[in-house]
Amino acid sequence: MRTQYTVAGQDIPTITISYGAFLVLWGIIISQISNADSFTSYIPSILGIPLLVSGLLARKLPEKRKLWMHISASFGLICALGGLDFLRGFSSDGGPFELPAAGASKLMLLVTGSIYTYVCIQSFIWFRKNKDDLVS
Numbered sequence: 506m507r508t509q510y511t512v513a514g515q516d517i518p519t520i521t522i523s524y525g526a527f528l529v530l531w532g533i534i535i536s537q538i539s540n541a542d543s544f545t546s547y548i549p550s551i552l553g554i555p556l557l558v559s560g561l562l563a564r565k566l567p568e569k570r571k572l573w574m575h576i577s578a579s580f581g582l583i584c585a586l587g588g589l590d591f592l593r594g595f596s597s598d599g600g601p602f603e604l605p606a607a608g609a610s611k612l613m614l615l616v617t618g619s620i621y622t623y624v625c626i627q628s629f630i631w632f633r634k635n636k637d638d639l640v641s
Contacts, residue, residue: 508639510631517628518570521560521577524621528553528584531613539606548587549610555580578625581618588615 509516515523532550539546556577563573591611632639 510628512624512627517574517625518560518563520621520624521556521563521574523560524581524617525553525555525557525560525577527617529557531610535606535610541606546606546610549584549614552580552584552587552614574625574628578622578629581621581625584614584618585622586618588612588618591615 511517512520528549530550530553532547532553535541535549536546559573559577559580563570563577566573588611591608591614
């Protein structure tokens with residue numbers, strides 16, 4: 506029996522750390538490439554920092570893993586919900602790609618945030634079903 510939920514052989518704290526680091530790098534790289542002078546271009550990085558930190562803390566403090574994973578799942582949901590702004594672009598004159606970097610970032614947040622939140626929910630369900638079988 507498995508002792509933890511994994512996706513592609515990676516546990517949830519590892520996935521969280523990787524996703525947080527990806528968001529931080531995305532925000533920095535997109536902001537630099539697009540020469541954005543707006544603070545909002547760093548929103549993916551701002552959302553990635555708490556994900557990265559909560560993943561690291563879940564690994565460092567296993568007795569508080571449940572708390573840190575719930576916090577990270579909340580930030581994953583915030584990413585997905587924030588990415589929904591991509592759809593608002595369809596009602597504007599220029600469409601969602603009037604500002605290509607902004608549209609790409611919103612779409613990326615929508616897709617990756619949704620996938621990450623789904624994985625977190627699956628992890629919570631797995632732990633709930635297997636909590637009696639797991640060794641404390």
